[in-house]
Amino acid sequence: MIARHVRRAFAIALLVFLASATGRSQPQEIPARIVSTSPSITETLFALGLGDRVVGVSTYCRYPPAVAALPKVGTFLKPDAETIARLKPDLVFVHKGPNNVLAQLGTLGIKTAVVDRGSLPGVFTTIREISTAANVADKGERLVSDLNAGLDRVRASVAGRTPRKLLIIVGRRTGTLTDVIAVGPGSYLHGIATIAGGSNVLASTTLEYPRISMETVISLAPDVIVDVGEMGESPADSDRRRQITEGLWRSQTLVQAVRDGGVHAVHDEAFVVPGPRIVEVARTMARWLHGVEPR
């Protein structure tokens, strides 16, 4: 009786070993046709050198410029399963969201990978998740290592300096300075601001993106305000919006940053896309906060 159990256990162990050995010997192919459903995924895929395999991107993807010619598959909140299916992808990257696209793609037999989104550590997690799913894990580790080195250089450039009070605005009512949505703790811009020698004036709030009033802007007295509230569709459009935004702020003379010339209207989408351009964003912030030019 016991001998029969031992024989059965041995047979199972042998099968498991053979299966794993066979699995290991199979070459891990890089997917030939990849679909991205968000700007951060697209930027990560291109940074991993997989740009030529991307066959579809989200409506909001604009960087790198090569994506302009690619088919659009909806937004990261609501990717269109039918459009994705027509592209015959080998792998589709999606964020967790309030939609049933995962189930729809599963029904169609399309392979998907769900990736993280939001915080600064999430940028690195996303890179690892994408590179692992696309079978280029080594490239992912190299990219993570490069980005960490870049952020360390920014950190070093502001080391020893007193952190400056910073307010980052990511949304407001068009053409006004009302209904202001700012960056609180936990968000990816908060993390980058800390590295660049900034002290987020809303670090003590409990919300990731709190709505604040102009009274709060005045009373928090930030040294620097970064306004990402309006993003242009093109460089010329962005420049026009930047001028309008700066004009709106000029009238707010009770705000410390306005008096000190510390308001920066941003027209670069890198500020709102948590992806591989984080070092670029950190460098810009360090320049605005401390006037340094990190390598």
Add this chain to the structure above:
Amino acid sequence: MLMRRRPVVAWVGGSGLLFAAAALLLPFVGPSALDWARVWQRQEPDWSILTNLRLSRTLLGLFAGGALALAGSLFQSMLRDALATPYTLGVSTGASLGAVIAIAFDWHTVAGVVGIWAGALVGAGLILFVVMGAATRGGQLSSSSLLLAGIAINSVCAALILLVHGLTGMSQSFAISRWLIGGLDAIERSTLLVYMLVVIATGIIIIRQGRQWNLLAVGEAWAATRGAQVRRALFQGYVAGSILAATTVALTGPIGFVGLVVPHLLRGRLGGDDRMLMPCAFLLGGVLLASCDALGRVLLAPAEIPAGAITVCIGGPYLIWVIRRGGLR
């Protein structure tokens, strides 16, 4: 119809006192502590925070809440529909569509006016004519045709908002989503003054015709036998209510609940006489919205909670409590 004078004076006077008290006290509620010595000596920024930002916001809340509650009670009487709100007849959704188009096409300013406000007013004006045209048949206008035309146009505008929203870029899409939540914020003194004058003038016109709304609330045929000019009354009521709703939506975005529930809660206490109900609805609707906004400013300070969310969180359970007690008519 005669009203007993004492309850009228008591209710309207009491509501007026509450309104005045809110205007005086709520500016002292805010996310940051004011230095009273600096306020007294008119030193900045404390002086401007109190007199420009908080006072402006409180007055906007008082008049916006008042305008929505008054428009709600007017439409409920005029259309004899307990579920009528300032948004029922399409004009507010037209205003929202105009504002959403202004955001999508990036109209920062139009003829010196903030693009969203201009877009909302133009949208509301156009829809007002469309609804009026659709509801009028053979020169006749009835509350049922107005209601049906309003609901139809409302749906079309809501669909167009979704369409425009879906076609915009990320930044505009975010701005539209935020605008559709609605909320109060400080606005320029000159804009606030114009808005208050419009609300006061329109409010007086509506409240002065309280007897007419009482007659329409019973029925159009019955109102006609009592000497009411039904077509003219419906036209006036629709235009006046739309002006209140459209100007409010232009400045605050859509804020729900106040226009639906305040008239119902008051009707439970005061009865259905619009001559007393309407002034009280205006005054107490304003107090409710401004108070909820003040609460939203401090609950998670320095973060804010939109006034509309607080209004529903407090008003909803209260309404259910009133219904359970049988206090709603």
